[in-house]
Amino acid sequence: MSNSKTTGHRKIYSAIIIILVLCYAVKFMNIDNVVVPTSKLIKDQKHKIKLLKAELVNIEKLIEKRKEKKEKLGRMSSQYWQSTDKLPTNEIQQKIERIGKKNGVILNKVGAPKITDVSDNIQAIDITISSTTSIKNVSDFLQDIENEHPLLIWHNCVIRPNRTKDPTLVSISGKVRAYILKPTVENYLSGRQF
Secondary structure, three states: OHHHHHHHHHHHHHHHHHHHHHHHHHHHOOHHHOOOOOHHHHHHHHHHHHHHHHHHHHHHHHHHHHHHHHHHHHHHHHHOEOOOOOOOHHHHHHHHHHHHHHOOOOOOEEOOOEEEEOOOOEEEEEEEEEEEEOHHHHHHHHHHHHHOOOOEEEEEEEEEEOOOOOOOOEEEEEEEEEEEEOHHHHHHHHOOOO
């Protein structure tokens, strides 16, 4: 009888030791972090995946819209003067003078460029000019300014006869405007900045 008692006690002690070893293993080996894939857990994970896929589709659409907007802005930017390190004020003045000279319009006055912000992305350079010449020369000058690329436009323009009685020529005065992309936009379009 004592043998069977001892054998029973041994079995109990062995079971307690096995339980303690298992508890120790669970605690120190992070076995308690093991996730059992229940049907609720699987259903929840499938729902999360579905939401993430929908979010991914929305992000892809947003990326595509931004790409299209950037391409459109790039196409539109060809009408603007570029400013690399400094504003191209001298280049614009010289361009206006060359167009005038080509059309027989000698500019009596070419004012200092005035720079204004049109928007967060665009600046304007206004250059005041004046001349007295024939109506044909003025007409050709106006046409060539309008056809210039990058864009030059008349911000304001006044044409009047040089004399009230028996006019022989016309006087033209006004401001020619050039639009310039700010460096941040140029950097964005060139891919140097996002």
